[in-house]
Every structure is written in structure tokens, then in C-alpha cells.
Amino acid sequence: MPELPEVETTRRGIATVMPGKVLRALLVHEPRMRWPIPEHLAQTVTNQVVQRCERRGKYLLIGFNAGTMIVHLGMSGSLRRAPINEIRRKHDHVEWIFDDARFLLHDPRRFGAVLWHDHRNGPVQTHPLLASLGVEPFDPGFTPLTLRQAFKDKKQAIKTALLAGDIVVGVGNIYASEALFRARINPKTAAGRLSLTRCTRLHAAILSTLSDALHSGGSTLRDYVNATGTPGSYFDIHAAVYNRAGQPCRVCQTPIKKIVQGQRATYYCPKCQAR
Ligand SMILES: [Zn+2]
Numbered sequence: 001m002p003e004l005p006e007v008e009t010t011r012r013g014i015a016t017v018m019p020g021k022v023l024r025a026l027l028v029h030e031p032r033m034r035w036p037i038p039e040h041l042a043q044t045v046t047n048q049v050v051q052r053c054e055r056r057g058k059y060l061l062i063g064f065n066a067g068t069m070i071v072h073l074g075m076s077g078s079l080r081r082a083p084i085n086e087i088r089r090k091h092d093h094v095e096w097i098f099d100d101a102r103f104l105l106h107d108p109r110r111f112g113a114v115l116w117h118d119h120r121n122g123p124v125q126t127h128p129l130l131a132s133l134g135v136e137p138f139d140p141g142f143t144p145l146t147l148r149q150a151f152k153d154k155k156q157a158i159k160t161a162l163l164a165g166d167i168v169v170g171v172g173n174i175y176a177s178e179a180l181f182r183a184r185i186n187p188k189t190a191a192g193r194l195s196l197t198r199c200t201r202l203h204a205a206i207l208s209t210l211s212d213a214l215h216s217g218g219s220t221l222r223d224y225v226n227a228t229g230t231p232g233s234y235f236d237i238h239a240a241v242y243n244r245a246g247q248p249c250r251v252c253q254t255p256i257k258k259i260v261q262g263q264r265a266t267y268y269c270p271k272c273q274a275r
Contacts, residue, residue, distance in 0.1 A: 003213075004169070050064060072113040080106065083102070086102075091108045147167065157190065158188075181267075
């Protein structure tokens with residue numbers, strides 16, 4: 001699943017091209033995504049200038065004067081730049097056509113979304129999908145102390161609490177396992193039992209895991225392609241625990257263990273992450 005580093009990499013890719021350009025056409029070839037693409041959308045944005053390309057959590061926000069297009073890549077989506085005359089591939093469901101550029105939303109599983117928030121309804125941050133999101137990990141408001149406060153009374157396992165997204169956004173399944181390994185915290189530990197010292201370690205580990213992936217342009221996904229069309233591969237090569245069940249821990253050689261928490265796979269080293 002595209003996670004925050006992939007989405008941010010995509011944002012950086014489109015942000016170098018789209019702002020200031022007139023969107024000549026939005027072609028919707030398949031409106032049946034996670035939610036139906038609004039019927040009026042193509043007409044609303046045609047010949048409108050893209051003002052900005054932002055991100056909130058895993059949502060790409062393509063801003064126009066009248067409103068903001070909210071794009072989510074779902075489980076398997078990618079947004080790539082394609083030559084104007086390239087033949088559309090299977091699962092290329094939406095096209096953004098500019099005078100000298102073209103972007104395609106490719107999403108085999110169609111869990112992605114393309115929605116519209118009219119600015120007459122207030123700032124896009126008030127949209128129901130965005131309003132309850134946790135703090136951005138690179139926001140100065142995200143600190144070891146806020147992490148400790150948010151976990152305080154939670155009996156939930158730390159891995160599950162991190163994934164929920166209401167405390168900090170963007171720590172998806174790969175990054176949660178990797179960050180807990182770097183912080184030497186057992187993923188089954190109750191969130192409320194983490195001391196401030198361990199929250200400080202976890203905070204640093206979350207930031208370093210995400211920024212390592214960001215610097216390499218996103219992580220793993222078989223079907224993930226960044227905005228310029230290059231597949232990302234960081235955690236294919238560098239994962240310490242993710243997808244490494246049975247293989248030796250890179251620190252202590254103990255076989256990496258896989259468990260399932262909240263229906264998601266978790267990977268950890270039983271020795272390095274004993275508690
Ligand atoms: Zn180990």
C-alpha cells in the first residue's frame with residue numbers, strides 16, 4: 001500500500017509540474033473507485049489553473065481557486081506522469097491533461113479516490129476525511145511528549161495504536177514495524193505502558209524511518225511507481241524486519257518473527273524487541 005513517503009514523493013513530483021498550469025481536461029474512464037468520482041468533477045475543473053499541490057496524511061490535495069481535488073492512492077494506486085501520446089494501460093482510470101503534461105491514476109484494486117471539496121464549504125482541512133487525522137510526523141507539534149500523552153490510557157498494543165492514524169498520520173504497516181524495531185520496542189506492548197524515555201526513542205525512530213524512505217523516494221510496493229515513473233525500492237533492500245519472517249535479525253541473528261495484529265502482519269525480532 002502506498003504509504004506517506006510514497007505519497008509525499010508523488011506530491012513532490014506533481015508539485016514540480018502542475019501548479020500554474022491550466023488543466024485542459026480531466027478524463028474519468030472508471031468512476032467506480034472507493035467512492036464514486038463526482039459526475040460534475042470533470043466539468044468543474046476543466047480549464048481551471050492548478051494553484052498548489054499539497055498533502056495531508058495520505059491524501060494528495062490538488063488546489064484550484066474554486067475548490068480542492070482530494071486524491072487517495074488506495075491499496076494499489078499510483079499517479080504517474082506519462083507521455084502525451086502513450087497508450088492508456090489497463091487500470092489507468094483517471095487522466096489529468098495539461099498542454100504539455102499528462103498524469104494517469106493507475107489503480108488495479110480501485111480502493112483509491114478522487115473527490116472534490118468546494119471552497120464554499122470552508123477550508124479543505126474541514127473535509128470529513130481530513131478533519132480527524134492526527135498530527136503530521138514532521139510537524140513541530142509532534143513530540144515525544146505528545147506521543148506519551150496520546151498513548152497514556154491506551155491498553156491497545158503499541159503497533160495497533162500507531163497504525164490507527166489518529167495520533168500521528170502516515171505511520172503505515174511497514175513503517176510501524178520498522179520504527180518499533182529501531183526503537184527496540186515489542187509491538188505487543190500496551191501503548192499506555194510506554195515510558196517517556198521509550199516514547200522519545202519511538203519518536204526518533206518514526207522520524208528516521210520515514211525520512212530514510214523519503215530520501216530514497218518512497219518504499220517498496222510491487223506496483224508502486226513514483227511521479228516520474230521510476231519504481232521505489234528502499235525497503236526492498238533496507239527493511240530490518242518487514243517481510244523478513246524466519247530470516248536472521250540484522251543485529252543479533254535471531255530469526256525475525258511474524259505475528260498478526262488487528263488483521264495486519266507485524267514483523268519483529270523477539271530478542272532485540274523483548275519488551
Ligand atoms: Zn535482533
